[in-house]
Amino acid sequence: MARDTAVTRQKLLAAARQEFAALGVAGARVDRIAELAGVNKERVYGHFGSKEGLFASTVSAAMDELTEQVGKPGDDIAAWVGSVYDFHRERPELLRLLLWEALSCGGSELPGEERRADGYALKVDALAGRLGVEPGPGAAVVLLSLIGLAAWPNAVPQLARLIIGSRLDAEDSAEVIRSAVVDLASGLVKGIRSTGAPE
Structure with missing residues (x-):
């Protein structure tokens, strides 16, 4: 169960990175992010609380990737x-x-x-x-x-x-x-x- 939760979270972050990078917070749509990730829209709110929470987590994950790589x-x-x-x-x-x-x-x-x-x-x-x-x-x-x-x-x-x-x-x-x-x-x-x- 914990592994499924982690996988879902990673899928959401990957989809959110694509959506937010293209459209920003105001233009991004939670339903598109969920669809890209292949999960129910409610999972976004369950994992991140809000679209803004998802955006903050997306930026944080991307920054962590930079730190890890560089x-x-x-x-x-x-x-x-x-x-x-x-x-x-x-x-x-x-x-x-x-x-x-x-x-x-x-x-x-x-x-x-x-x-x-x-x-x-x-x-x-x-x-x-x-x-x-x-x-x-x-x-x-x-x-x-x-x-x-x-x-x-x-x-x-x-x-x-x-x-x-x-x-x-x-x-x-x-x-x-x-x-x-x-x-x-x-x-x-x-x-x-x-x-x-x-x-």
Whole structure:
């Protein structure tokens, strides 16, 4: 019985990721999610309480997948940034979910915010240790900037296409962007190691 419950929950999360990434919280429909998952609509409410609860759980599961696949910054920070880029290129749903979350939640506190903030704090600490700087606000800004470098081209692929697309085909463009992202991250890391993190 517990296994069936876990399987149903996973099916719902997979279907919800697809629906929410495409349509956001307001546009997503619980009946479509249930149909995609092959379960009764009431299962959504039984597992997650509401559509908003399902959305929060979907984002959380996608973030956990990123953490599991990419981990914390290691010795080669630029390679880690490349891995973040690759993750988002191969699985653009997480960035779409985060953009929908930003639109629907604005500046208000997110469900599970403390848990997510704790996860980022671990990454800030790991990055600071690798850079040889204090794990304070400066290191946090560096982490945010490195994630931005890796994520932004995949969050707004239309900009990448408009800016670079006329010069290269899509596959070559992705490789050029990835290479530039890793090189920029490497230069940023070298600069911080020689001068320290921003205050």
